[in-house]
Amino acid sequence: MRLRAHRYLPMAINCKQLLLLLLLLLLLLLSVSFISSMTISVSEENLLLDFKSSIEDPSSSLSGWSSNLTHYCNWTGITCSFSSPPSVTSLNLQKLNLSGEISSSICQLPSLSDLNLAGNHFNQPIPLHLTQCSSLVTLNLSSNILWGTLPDQIAHLSSLKELDLSNNHIQGQIPQSLGALVALQVLNLGSNWFSGILHPSTFSNLSDLVMLDLSKNPGLTSELPMEIGTLGRLKWLLLPSSGFYGPIPESFLGLHELQVLDLSLNNLTESIPFGFGLGMKKLLSVDFSQNKLSGSFPSDICDGRALLELSLHENLFDGSIPESIIMCTSLQRFQVQDNRFSGFFPSGFWSLPNITLIRAENNQFSGEIPDLVGALSRLEQVQIDNNNFTGRIPQGLGRIQYMYRFSASVNGLNGILPENFCDSPLMSIINLSHNSLSGSIPELRNCRKLVSLSLAHNRFTGRIPSSLAQLPVLTYIDLSSNNLSGEIPQDLQNLKLALFNVSYNQLSGPVPLSITDGFPASYLQGNAGLCGPGLPNSCNELQTRRKSKTNALMIALVAIAVAAALIVLSLTFFALHKSSKRRQNAWKSMFFYPLGISQDELLMALDDKTIIGRGAFGIVHLVELPGRDFVVVKRLISSGIVSLRKAKVELKNLAKVRHKNLAKIIGFCYSDGVLLLIHEYVKRGSLGDALLRPKILLSWKVRLQIALGAAQGLAYLHKDYLPHLLHRNVKSKNILLDEDFTPKLIGYGLDRVIEEASYQSSMASDLGSCCYIAPESGCSKKATEQMDVYSFGVVLLELITGRPADQPDSRESLDIIKWVRRRINMNNGSFQVLDQRISNSSQVEMLAALDLALQCTSALPEKRPAMAEVVRSLHSLHDIVEPPSLIFNGELPSTSS
């Protein structure tokens, strides 16, 4: 049409033609305006489709954006105005896994006021063309991967009320031009890489700002601009974890609407401006923690108690409550920890009606904690460790309903613990260590949620309350460095303790088994009276020693009586001696295998020359039989030997024990008070001798074979032989070695022919057995399989370490259990306990065997494996293939076979 008009122009123009031309022009204008009104509504959809086309949408969140399905105003994330035609006002596509390009087309949407693309994966600079979206009121691009700088042109978005660019990688300075966005109410630039200083004028015009968040921009090394304090509408001022330094401007006192103030984790110095809090009547949370702030707070700041009293006597008051009193009544969280504050801690904080959290640890606050308002208090958490607080633990503590943590360690608190100090139904963590508290620790019956109790380094006396054992979730107990006495309550074993430190008290008596088991010995040290496995004192020694002290007088008396008795006895001895000679043919004998010698020949052979050992139950002779065979004869002398009739029955039974790893009982001779037990003898003597005086070094293969054999013998006694038997005296001296090192156990079944009481007292007096005795045998009357397993474990340790169980002569006069446990407790100590004389190629097996030995010697009987299980484990050790790396240096062999 335009072309036609051009063509008409050079023509001669008359009036009619002019009229026609004007008419045409009019038509043209009309049609253009019509067409353009058409294109607006068409192109909104096209603009959106254009926007979509540059976006990657792996989750197909925008699959509904298609013209033939629904009207675009009904597409995901789109909101339209109700005008006619409708127009897109809001595009909200947050958290849809979108990436790709943010197309410029959306800024051609004429009514777009809210754009939210937060929580996607856009990885690009802030698109400059977005600054053309002049009608934008909110722009939320948070939590993407936007980078580059914040362009100065952001100032073009003059209607912007909310700008959220948090959690991106935006860098550079915060542009001064931002200050032109005078309508801004929310500005969140947190968690970016902004740097440089905050230009003061940036904030002077942002007087509508309600929320300012510049947190987590470590490169933002700046003083706090005084201008921020002029933003009188600010409710949230969040500036933590950036590089702010210098003082807190006094102007901040003017932030009367402030609810949340967080200046934590910066480099702020000097003191809080005097009068802080005055007029901040809406404060909920104050966090100054982890700065270098110093000075003190005015002592009457936030004096809520005064308010409480006032409200109680309201009728006496004319109603005008002073500002300094009411200013903090809404305060819930007060955090000033890790600074250099000093002076009195404002006592008003303790009784604010809504306070839930007080953290002031690691300062130099002084003063006392006033009696808390108890049930009225909403306190949940108090941490004031490492200050100069003095005075007593507040009485109301145990009545606070929601209190779950009270931690006031490293202060000067004194006095006694209130009876109910942990009675709050939710109380979980109490740390009052390093104070000067005294008196006894009250019984704690109501602290059902208590997890951690630390009262270390105080002056507590009295006993450890036995009620601790009734607290079901108690896991950490630290009572070290007090003056506690008495025994450790046995019931504490029931708790699943992860820490139990009672070192440096005056505790005494046996340590509950599970407590010696899992913890370093250092948690018990400094208590001279404690005894038990792994401790310097074993309980028996200690008891006898203690008895010997306390009963010294009685012993003197007894000694006189014994001396007298001895004289009488020695007089009668000759008479008896004669009569015993006369009664020699009173011996009764029974041989289950042909000996080749007579009873009398055997008895004749039992002279000094044939003695090979002296044990708890008597003297052991080695007697040569015709044909260079030998038998071992154990001469049991005990008042507890059972009657001949019973001995016959029992020994006949024992003679039926048939196992290649159990030395046969060949027969016995019986006379009043003496029983000669005749055993098969094997060539190489006992394992104990082989370890103590090695003629040849036993290889690991042989040692493993010995362990396996002994284990099989025990497993047979425990489970296969009927009636089931216990050995009750497993030790390396009771394991004999055959020519080919097949082990054979002797010494089993003695409890069948010696009365229990005599048996036990003989065992107890046997120093050579003590290292093999399970720790619980002192406490329980009944012998168990697990005790045998323990003893076997000790033998296994001897085989692994090459050390005899007991080394009284050596410099480290520790029994093997202590020696091994302590070494293993040291870093990587497992290797150190292995017998160094054995080649490294056996290390893998030896470490596995060590593991088994430690299980067998667990202080808790129920943790020890059964003998049959031990056999299986040792068997499987045989099959351990050395790691391929030890065999091959190159490629690993193929494992598929």
Ligand SMILES: *[C@@H]1O[C@H](CO)[C@@H](O)[C@H](O)[C@H]1NC(C)=O
């Ligand atoms: C919508 O139209 C597109 C082409 O514009 C076509 O490919 C698609 O199949 C259509 N979808 C439906 C559901 O009709």
Ligand SMILES: *[C@@H]1O[C@H](CO)[C@@H](O)[C@H](O)[C@H]1NC(C)=O
């Ligand atoms: C959007 O969809 C609803 C029904 O789902 C329909 O009632 C409404 O008319 C649609 N709006 C437009 C603008 O198409």
Ligand SMILES: *[C@@H]1O[C@H](CO)[C@@H](O)[C@H](O)[C@H]1NC(C)=O
């Ligand atoms: C985004 O992707 C994640 C994992 O790829 C998926 O779990 C999530 O559901 C997706 N979100 C949406 C809105 O599709």
Ligand SMILES: *[C@@H]1O[C@H](CO)[C@@H](O)[C@H](O)[C@H]1NC(C)=O
């Ligand atoms: C921006 O979007 C994120 C993610 O949805 C949201 O958490 C945040 O509150 C929004 N910012 C503003 C200022 O509304």
Ligand SMILES: *[C@@H]1O[C@H](CO)[C@@H](O)[C@H](O)[C@H]1NC(C)=O
């Ligand atoms: C703040 O407003 C004043 C007066 O309107 C103006 O002169 C000044 O340039 C503005 N500051 C900024 C940073 O925009």
Ligand SMILES: *[C@@H]1O[C@H](CO)[C@@H](O)[C@H](O)[C@H]1NC(C)=O
């Ligand atoms: C505080 O300042 C010191 C030096 O003055 C600096 O090394 C440190 O990184 C700063 N800390 C923070 C959190 O900015």
Ligand SMILES: *[C@@H]1O[C@H](CO)[C@@H](O)[C@H](O)[C@H]1NC(C)=O
């Ligand atoms: C304390 O908190 C309660 C509810 O959490 C609220 O109703 C009350 O107004 C608060 N008290 C003050 C003084 O802010």
Ligand SMILES: *[C@@H]1O[C@H](CO)[C@@H](O)[C@H](O)[C@H]1NC(C)=O
């Ligand atoms: C805190 O107590 C310690 C030791 O009692 C003392 O040396 C220090 O001066 C006290 N500090 C303050 C600020 O009172």
Ligand SMILES: *[C@@H]1O[C@H](CO)[C@@H](O)[C@H](O)[C@H]1NC(C)=O
């Ligand atoms: C108790 O406080 C002391 C001293 O502050 C600290 O060493 C210890 O770790 C705290 N104990 C627990 C269980 O938090």
